[in-house]
Amino acid sequence: MAAESSVGSDVIYRERLSPGVGMWLIALGSGVASFFVGAPIAIPAGIIAGIVVAALVAIILVATSPIIEITPSVLRVGRAQIEREYVGEAEAFYGEDARAAAGPALDGRAFMCFRGWIEPKVRVQIIDPADPTPYWLASSRNPQKIADILNG
Template structure:
């Protein structure tokens, strides 16, 4: 395994899960305090597990790249480019190709674009949220031609 990242919910989402648990307590409390506490614990744990376990994973090995439900062999992976801030917004908005595979999470702003070179695949690239676009870019671009002019042989 060269890289692995779970696109789990951000801090704000976890606060909302706790708030849902507190709200469940107030719904169950008129029946009894015990019911309210049990409802709060069950709702908080259940929502937390659902969100965490359903979070997509970015995984890079020497053999394949996986982003969420999409997987491709490394031989068909082209160059990768990371984006942050305004560049990430533009990459996921005005410059987005509708044929691209997308795996976005609203709580993760940076993006990584991974070019797909498989001639049988109509998907030109994958665009995914990631907390570490530079690390993924470094791993996937290692040993690849980065747009430098080719040397001519005389």
């Protein structure tokens, strides 16, 4: 796995696995709960606590959202990257097939990048003989598009 920057490379596909609506509601709920903790001390303290906690949770959610990026030479999923020459066939999974791919049919040696709020998955075969990882399995809102790019 090479350490290559996407600066100067043509990005073919890029997707941030951003939090879903439920996670944003949790961030808002954290702020509201913090307000109720601080409000008995003083209403302004509750307001400040609520805003700070909601903002911190939102920042953490965005900062920890992995990115899937495909360039002509590299595939990146989160912090992992591999040269495209070592990428085999890619396959998209939806619904029950996605659940099975991430559960009972999962190879424990696979690299995984899941987000609970994104059900569809894409599986990318790794054909590097020096890499013991058989495939990468990642959540994606557009797994078929990723599969088409990598297979095309």
